[in-house]
Amino acid sequence: MTAAPPDSRQGPDRSVLPRGLRRLIVLRYRGTMRRMLFGSGKQRAFGLLGLGLMSLYLIPTIASGRSRSGHIPTDQALLWLPVFVVLIVAVQAAFRGRRSGFSFLPSEIDLVIPGPFSRRQLLVYQLAYQSGPTILMAAWLAAFVRSEGTYLATVLGIALTAQCVMVGGGMVACGAGWLLARRGWPLAVASASTLAVVAWVAWHAEDFPATAPSLWLDWATRVRRSEVIEALCLPLLAHARTMVAASTLDALPWAAAALGVNAGLAAAHLALDRSEIESIVSSSQKRIRAQQAAARMGALMVTNPGAGSRWRLPLPPRMGGVGPLMWRQWLTVYRGLGPITLGIVATALMGIPAWVIKFLPVESIPAMLMVVLPAVCFALSLLTSCDFRGDLDHMAWLKSLPLTPSAIVAGQTASSAVVIVLAVTLAAAGACLGSGSGSVCLVAAGVLAGCVPIAAALIVIENTVFLVAPTRPMTQQAAGGFDPSRVGRHFVVTMFKIACIGGTAVLAGAPVGLILWAGGGVVAASVAGCGVLAGVVGLLFFACVRAFRAFDVSADLPA
Amino acid sequence: MTETSPLLSVRGFSKTYKDFVAVRDLSLDLHPGDIMALVGHNGAGKTTTLRAVCGILTPSAGTIVINGHDLAADPIAAKSAMAYVPDDPRLFDALTVWEHLRFVASAYGLRGWEPAAERLLEDFELTPKRDRLTMELSRGMRQKVAVACAYLHDPRVILFDEPLTGLDPPGIRRLKDSITRRAGEGAAIVFSSHLLGVVEDLCTRVLIMSRGAARFSGTIAQARERFAGGSGHATLEDVYFSATGGDDPRDGERENPS
Structure with a gap:
């Protein structure tokens, strides 16, 4: 058994972007599109729905030109967009520290890095591959941006600005690292001092209206127009001019200039980025592990390297197996966030409503609570996934447990629902404390009671849809970061949730209204309403149990 | 490169992570036709060595030359002559x-x-x-x-990291046959595995690693000579435990940061 070698081979390709890597970029884009359009039946259905929804918004926008009402005036865009870019670049560079801005997927680590490519070629490949997703993101965002430019000009402007932020942030971070490596802290201190002097000059060049907050915008505008800031923003004017160009033809020269600026930044980034492939691989692996942990535990959860096995939680009662399942999920959340972060989150959940509510008239608080607390439930149901959604790789294990499907579903879904109820309880308590009003506390308690079935229903719906059409979070497969099937999925789930909540409200409200209208007591009406709510949650729970029973471990595990 | 030049030459290779030494002063030469087994406990430094040879890790010290090309000086030419199969290819x-x-x-x-x-x-x-x-x-x-x-x-040099994991028996046989054939055609193979029976059956040379250092490098017969008194009945497993002293690996001491 042997394969005859290929006829011949060309010499090593030492071009900036070798043909092998160019080919890989094309193959990856094609593969992503193919999977999107011709993937599994459910994924294809969600993908087509997502594409349809996006087209419904994009096509009329592009065809008719965007609404000019409420647009950002060109002079304001030209004034503030460069400042915005500079700030984003600075923040990005500060958070990145001396880590490289480049990142590799596991498949790239195994297949591409051992290939016949130099470090520089691999980094150029990364930059080139990222351009595609940037353009797609720009095409989508441009439909929402209200500038005076045409749609195409706005797409170009956004894409070039995003690219500028990407390479600019990397260049600044690497430049700081390069300086530190060569001249050490004395140079860093000198640079920081220079920056401080420049900032001081810019600050004092104008009269700071310390006592007249209404004049801050005027003051900021004058500072923006000072020579120092003008010079700093000058290279970025081309990006802003592209975005607000009156016609696509007018945008082209500015786009060329912006592209030149980006190319210069990219060249400087590549020259300054001394990261060895090893350190990029290492930081990529850490990033992937963090993303996977966040995907397992929900978008709010991040890996907490400090939290080890010493953080413990007591095991709740067994309750037919529900207790240990909930305990496992809570332990994951607890160790994922860590007690310090949990403390900060809890304080914020209580403190922010307590602070905000002081600025509201007391009579408007009950209505606000009735809207905000269920909305918090809704948002958290998307962000918390310590249930089946974070356990796709453990489905076989869950199926093998000697527990009834009802117990497994209860254990899995109750963990997320309890987390949401706890969060809403803290927010309600904060509102209550902030207002200092007994009637507000009473309303908050009532809304909180209603939030329990709402949280349960939302989590059960999320899990039922997930079990019927499972999907993996976008970590390894961040292939372009563009996936219409997710848009379609979110649309279906959101519509289903709204229909369920709306339907439940009508179903629960009808007997309450009838009993009150017939002269029955408030207690009787509340009991009837709660009974209907419990019935709806029970029906949804039953559907989730059916979905779990039907889940095929051998077929329903998308990689 | 002359006929006698090794296809893979590693000289004084070390890899350290802050205070942790993953591999210490490793040297080896592989010539055409060599199939070298890389064996050792978990954490002995096998994967670190393979990942450094294929360019994923940068050596802390030492040189790696593949088919006459220094991996650090001319990575494109060096990697053109090499292939790497990781233990769980993604x-x-x-x-x-x-x-x-x-x-x-x-x-x-x-x-x-x-x-x-x-x-x-x-x-x-x-x-x-x-x-x-x-x-x-x-x-x-x-x-x-x-x-x-x-x-x-x-490729002239092929690196396999635990290549048999996940393969069915026919797959294992095909892979073993192909490795033997490739070596027969002049390639140099490095084969990391814990399956000492397979190693004994397939490989011409063995490099036993323990605690990041090479305990032995040579032919399997030389290994028997040195660690089993030349007993023809001694298995590679006997030789391996004799060479490593059955010492407890560094598992748990510290995970390899790579």
Whole structure:
């Protein structure tokens, strides 16, 4: 058994972007599109729905030109967009520290890095591959941006600005690292001092209206127009001019200039980025592990390297197996966030409503609570996934447990629902404390009671849809970061949730209204309403149990 | 490079992570036809060595020369002569099996590669999976795809990290046959494995690593001579435990940060 070698081979390709890597970029884009359009039946259905929804918004926008009402005036865009870019670049560079801005997927680590490519070629490949997703993101965002430019000009402007932020942030971070490596802290201190002097000059060049907050915008505008800031923003004017160009033809020269600026930044980034492939691989692996942990535990959860096995939680009662399942999920959340972060989150959940509510008239608080607390439930149901959604790789294990499907579903879904109820309880308590009003506390308690079935229903719906059409979070497969099937999925789930909540409200409200209208007591009406709510949650729970029973471990595990 | 020059030459290779020494002062030479087993406890430094030879890790000290090209000075030429098969290959999920081969052919500048690729697919029973996405394949199949990709450009040095994991018995036999054949055709193979029976059956040389250092490097007969008093009845397992002293590995001491 042997394969005859290929006829011949060309010499090593030492071009900036070798043909092998160019080919890989094309193959990856094609593969992503193919999977999107011709993937599994459910994924294809969600993908087509997502594409349809996006087209419904994009096509009329592009065809008719965007609404000019409420647009950002060109002079304001030209004034503030460069400042915005500079700030984003600075923040990005500060958070990145001396880590490289480049990142590799596991498949790239195994297949591409051992290939016949130099470090520089691999980094150029990364930059080139990222351009595609940037353009797609720009095409989508441009439909929402209200500038005076045409749609195409706005797409170009956004894409070039995003690219500028990407390479600019990397260049600044690497430049700081390069300086530190060569001249050490004395140079860093000198640079920081220079920056401080420049900032001081810019600050004092104008009269700071310390006592007249209404004049801050005027003051900021004058500072923006000072020579120092003008010079700093000058290279970025081309990006802003592209975005607000009156016609696509007018945008082209500015786009060329912006592209030149980006190319210069990219060249400087590549020259300054001394990261060895090893350190990029290492930081990529850490990033992937963090993303996977966040995907397992929900978008709010991040890996907490400090939290080890010493953080413990007591095991709740067994309750037919529900207790240990909930305990496992809570332990994951607890160790994922860590007690310090949990403390900060809890304080914020209580403190922010307590602070905000002081600025509201007391009579408007009950209505606000009735809207905000269920909305918090809704948002958290998307962000918390310590249930089946974070356990796709453990489905076989869950199926093998000697527990009834009802117990497994209860254990899995109750963990997320309890987390949401706890969060809403803290927010309600904060509102209550902030207002200092007994009637507000009473309303908050009532809304909180209603939030329990709402949280349960939302989590059960999320899990039922997930079990019927499972999907993996976008970590390894961040292939372009563009996936219409997710848009379609979110649309279906959101519509289903709204229909369920709306339907439940009508179903629960009808007997309450009838009993009150017939002269029955408030207690009787509340009991009837709660009974209907419990019935709806029970029906949804039953559907989730059916979905779990039907889940095929051998077929329903998308990689 | 002369006829006697090694295809793979590692001199004084060390890899440290802050205060942790993963590999210490490792040297080895591999000539055409050599199949060298890399054996050792978990954490002994095998994967670190392989990942450094294929350019994923940068050595803290030492040089690595592949087919006459210094990996640090001319990585493109050095890596052109080498292929690496990781223990659990992670392929591009959105690409088909054939597209993986197409990428490899393009990356290594191959012309007229299609017949060779077709034969490799046939050899590894991948022909029916030719146009399937790799995300749809079992682990064993993905392993075969990685091996086919590694073989396509006819490398002079091939590095296998635990290549038999996930393969079925026919797959294991095919891979062993192909390794023997490639070595017979002049390639140098490095084969990391814990399956000492397979190593004994397949390899011509063995490098026993323990605690990041080479305890022995030579032919299996020399290993028997040194650690089992030349007893022809001693298995490689006996030799291995004698060489490492059955010492407890560094598992748990500190995880390799790579």
